[in-house]
Amino acid sequence: MRTHRGNLNTCRYKNRAYASLRSPHQRKSGSLQCRMLFLLISPVLLSGCSANDEALPERWFSATQVEQGANIFASNCAVCHGERAQSTPDWKKVDSNGAYPAPPLDGSAHAWHHDLSVLKKTIAHGGIPLGGTMPAFADKLSEDQQVAVIAYFQNLWPDHIYRKWAERFFNQ
Numbered sequence: 001m002r003t004h005r006g007n008l009n010t011c012r013y014k015n016r017a018y019a020s021l022r023s024p025h026q027r028k029s030g031s032l033q034c035r036m037l038f039l040l041i042s043p044v045l046l047s048g049c050s051a052n053d054e055a056l057p058e059r060w061f062s063a064t065q066v067e068q069g070a071n072i073f074a075s076n077c078a079v080c081h082g083e084r085a086q087s088t089p090d091w092k093k094v095d096s097n098g099a100y101p102a103p104p105l106d107g108s109a110h111a112w113h114h115d116l117s118v119l120k121k122t123i124a125h126g127g128i129p130l131g132g133t134m135p136a137f138a139d140k141l142s143e144d145q146q147v148a149v150i151a152y153f154q155n156l157w158p159d160h161i162y163r164k165w166a167e168r169f170f171n172q
Contacts, residue, residue, distance in 0.1 A: 059162065060116075061151030069152025072145050076137065081105050085153045099133050107157030112165040119150050 061069075073085070080102035081087055087104035095101055103109040111119065123146045127134030137146060154162065 059154070061147075061154065065148045065151035066155045068145070069148035069150070069155075072141065072149050073152045076141065077105075077149060080134070081153075085156055102134065105153040105156070107161035111153070112157060112161050113168075115169040116150065120146055123149060 073081075074083070077085075082104065085105035087109070088101050091101045091103055091109070093100070103111065105111045114122070120143075122130075122134070123141070124136060124138040124143075126132070126136035128136070141149070154165075157165070
C-alpha cells in the first residue's frame with residue numbers, strides 16, 4: 001500500500017514540477033486551446049448520440065393508397081376504431097356487452113406486432129374467429145381496398161413504431 005501511494009505521490013509531484021516550469025501564459029493558453037478543441041469537436045461527437053439519426057425505412061405504401069384508405073376507413077372502420085384509429089380511452093376494459101372495444105390502430109396498441117398477411121386476414125375474416133367482435137370485410141371491400149385501409153392506419157404510426165414493425169417483418 002505504501003509503495004502504491006508513494007508512486008502516486010511521485011507522479012503527482014512530477015506533474016506539478018512540470019507544470020511549474022511552464023509560464024502562466026502557457027498554462028492558460030493550453031487550457032484555452034483544449035476548450036476550443038472541445039467546443040469544435042463536441043457537436044460532431046454528439047451527433048452520433050441521437051437515436052433519431054437512423055434512416056427511416058421507406059414505407060411500403062403510396063400517398064394514393066393512404067388517401068383511398070382514409071375514405072374507406074372513415075366509412076367502414078371509424079365507428080369502432082375511432083376517426084383517427086385512436087379507439088376509445090378505455091379500449092383495454094370490457095364494455096357493457098362483456099366484450100373489449102376495438103383496439104387503436106394508430107400505433108399505440110398491438111397492431112404493429114402483426115405482419116401484413118395477419119392484418120389482411122383480420123380485415124378479410126374479421127375478429128370473430130379469434131374471439132373478437134370485428135365483422136369480416138372480405139365481401140364488402142376488395143383486396144386493394146383492404147390494403148388501402150392498412151396503408152391509412154400505418155401512415156398514422158409514429159416513425160419509431162413503423163421502424164420497429166419494418167425491422168421485425170422486412171429485415172428477417
